[in-house]
Structures are given as structure tokens and as C-alpha cells.
Amino acid sequence: MIEEIRAAQADALVRLAAVSTPIELSDVIAETIGKKGVLAAFRNRLGGLVSVDERKAVGAVVNEAIAAAQAAADARRTEFATAVRTAQLAAERIDLTEVIARPTRGHSHIVTQAWERLEDVFTGLGFQVAEGPEVETDFYNFEALNMPPSHPARSMHDTFFVDYGTPGSTVLRTHTSPVQIRVMQHWPPPIYAIMPGRVFRNETPDATHLPVFHQIEGLVIDRHITLADLAGTIEAFTKAFFGEGFSSRLRPSFFPFTEPSAEFDIRRPDGTWIELGGSGMVHPNVLRAGGLDPEEWSGFAFGFGIDRMAKERHGVDDIRVMYSDDLRFVEQF
Numbered sequence: 001m002i003e004e005i006r007a008a009q010a011d012a013l014v015r016l017a018a019v020s021t022p023i024e025l026s027d028v029i030a031e032t033i034g035k036k037g038v039l040a041a042f043r044n045r046l047g048g049l050v051s052v053d054e055r056k057a058v059g060a061v062v063n064e065a066i067a068a069a070q071a072a073a074d075a076r077r078t079e080f081a082t083a084v085r086t087a088q089l090a091a092e093r094i095d096l097t098e099v100i101a102r103p104t105r106g107h108s109h110i111v112t113q114a115w116e117r118l119e120d121v122f123t124g125l126g127f128q129v130a131e132g133p134e135v136e137t138d139f140y141n142f143e144a145l146n147m148p149p150s151h152p153a154r155s156m157h158d159t160f161f162v163d164y165g166t167p168g169s170t171v172l173r174t175h176t177s178p179v180q181i182r183v184m185q186h187w188p189p190p191i192y193a194i195m196p197g198r199v200f201r202n203e204t205p206d207a208t209h210l211p212v213f214h215q216i217e218g219l220v221i222d223r224h225i226t227l228a229d230l231a232g233t234i235e236a237f238t239k240a241f242f243g244e245g246f247s248s249r250l251r252p253s254f255f256p257f258t259e260p261s262a263e264f265d266i267r268r269p270d271g272t273w274i275e276l277g278g279s280g281m282v283h284p285n286v287l288r289a290g291g292l293d294p295e296e297w298s299g300f301a302f303g304f305g306i307d308r309m310a311k312e313r314h315g316v317d318d319i320r321v322m323y324s325d326d327l328r329f330v331e332q333f
């Protein structure tokens, strides 16, 4: 019987070595080591042996045979699993250098172009760039800017409210001026900063207004800053951004956060004017909200629309088309 077992073991090992798929492997396992397999069948025949010693000896040979076949089967199973994994890796490999089609290269949107040029011009004049959050608290958007609750100037800002916290306490910022307060709170003066970003007003879109647009804020805080510094800075910016043939003027106006306040216009070489934005000397209450002592520090601020600049520069007559998905428009610039 031992001879028979050894022969069956050898046969099983040959068959296991010969299988070429996981399915064939399972079949051969069932037919050899499995419950109804050839090797397992010897176990049932042990009972027929009369002597205990013989039963033990033959039993050990059966166990050996099954263990050897099992080890061979396990080795084959691992081999198949590795092959599957290797094939999968090869199939899923991504060649990052592969060129699938000739790439088409886009370019920045005209508003992005204007934004970047404004940053270039102002950093050239010595300003640093800061950014603040688009979702603001009432405090930063209004109160710290000298617009306490129920201040009439709030009604000029058609505000989008965010459903968060106490009703009315969270807004989509209506201008970039709240970033002035954040900069004052975080940067020790002197401060020469510009703050570009997206702003929101609950307005019906028309040729000159959109509910989402962009502004750039300027803030200078130093000792002995006067209105002359504001006028000089606007003039230097005008020449650097628009060209030598352009000039600027300030017109008296009102903003709660500046005193005195002025709107500023740019004069084209042909003598016509572009109304650009608001400006003024930072109000003492605003300096205080920013954590600065108005006896020690003074400054000016200004703010204007970036979309408006892009519109002017490219002679776009309806601001809405700048955000349309019409590639014929976008690809012109």
C-alpha cells in the first residue's frame, strides 16, 4: 500500500505541476487532496489494516503525501495570483509622458489677465498682495468699516446672506474692504498692501453689473500719510497701468470707512473719462477696529472693479459676455 501511496503522490505532483489555469488547479486539488480525492481515499483504507503499528506507519505516509501535494498546490496558487497581479499592473499602467493627442493650449481669461497685471503694477510700486475670505462676518464686511447695524450705507450693498449662525451674521462679502481690517489686525504697520478678490452683490445682471465680480483694494498705513499721498499713488498707478498719456483726478464723495472720501476717474488721451473707483483717508474708527491707534497711524485706501478694467481695456460693451461660454468671444484675447 505504501508503494501505491508513493505512486499516487508522485502522480499528484506531476499533475499539479502541469496545470496551467487556476480552474484546472482546483480540479486537480479536488481529485487528489480533496475529500473524494485519490490521496484522501487511502485514509479510508487505513481501517482495513490489522496491526496498529502498520496503521500508524501507513497513516504517516498518507499524511506526508497529502502535505507534499498541498504544498505544491499552494505554490501553484501563489504563482497564479502573482501572474494575475502582474498582468493587472501592466494593463493599468499610465504613461505620463504619452501624448494622446496634440495638446491645445488655452490662455488666461481677460479678467485674470487684468488681475495679474494689476498685481504686477502694484507690486512694482512696492505693495504686497493679501487675500481674505469670500464668506465674511457682518463685523468685517460692515461693522468694522464704520457701518454699525442699521447704518443707511448698508442699503447700498445688496447683500447675499449665508444661512449660518445668527440670521444676518454671515454674508458673501460685498466688497474687498473687509480685507483691510484683516490685514491691519495681522500685519504690523507700516502697511502697503493690495487685496484683489471676488465680491458678491444681490443685483440683477445687466450690461454693467453682475452679481459676482472682482475688486482690488489698496491700503496704505504709515506715519504722516496725507491725501497728497493718495492722489500721488493713484496718479503713479494710472501712468504705470494705462500709459503716460493717461491721468487721474479725485472727486469728493462719501464712504463710511474713509474721511475725507473721493471717487477717482482716469482721463483718456482723448479727454474722455473712465470712472474707476472709491478712495479716501482711512477713518479713525476703522483704524481702531483694525487694532491701530489713530493718533500714531494714518493711511488711505482705495478700491475698484477688476472686471471694469478688463471691459474698458478690450472695449467690451456688455460685461455679461465676458462670462459667457462662447469660445468665439474668449479666444479673441
Ligand code: PHE
Residues within 6 Å of the ligand: 174, 175, 176, 177, 217, 255, 258, 277, 278, 279, 280, 301, 302, 303, 304
Ligand atoms: N469698498 C468700496 C466699494 O465697494 C470702495 C472703496 C474702497 C472706497 C476703499 C473707499 C476706500 O464701493
